[in-house]
Amino acid sequence: DIQMTQSPSTLSASVGDRVTITCRASQSISNWLAWYQQQPGKAPKLLIYQASSLQSGVPSRFSGSGSGTEFTLTISSLQPDDFATYYCQQYQSDPTFGGGTKVDI
């Protein structure tokens, strides 16, 4: 199985901050990576697929980059709705998720 490691596990930020979350794969996954946002008590929401493709309807302040084993999700200017937990997920092989990054105040 491909292991996905996210850092940090918790991130404290303020509205307007630029936020970067890192996801590392235990082996190369090319660009087969997705990012999700999950609000408390709700289902995950797809933000990014194929490492950098923005899902329809997702604000442009979200962006993804990377390939191989290292990836980043960037929120250019944090908004109140963005305080949530973020997960990366690889699909080079059987899908696996990272452990999550909680973005809080």
Next chain:
Amino acid sequence: EVQLVESGGDLVQPGGSLRLSCSPSGFTFSGYWMAWVRQVPGKGLEWVANIKEDGSEKYYVDSVRGRFTISRDNAKNLLFLQMNSLRVEDTAIYYCAPGRWWWGAWGRGTTVTVSS
């Protein structure tokens, strides 16, 4: 609008069985791979199983292979997850979602609790 409604979750004893259902709408069900993904409350996400559009291919995470069976009825627009030999560690919220590799739409989930 894509909607998915999961049902069938319950409290069950270890070793027991449950059958989850997913009722999708707003897209052509028979044209999509479908997946089950679970989440232990307060913990991370885990892909459980997926099934090809026509049901001819099915894949499972190692921890459920041999105990869970994913199936679909395209005529009735239904997705199923038959769960046998349930373990305490299967306790989770189970979501269904269209897609093989990533999932752009999710239901609200159904809760499975395995406890004596």
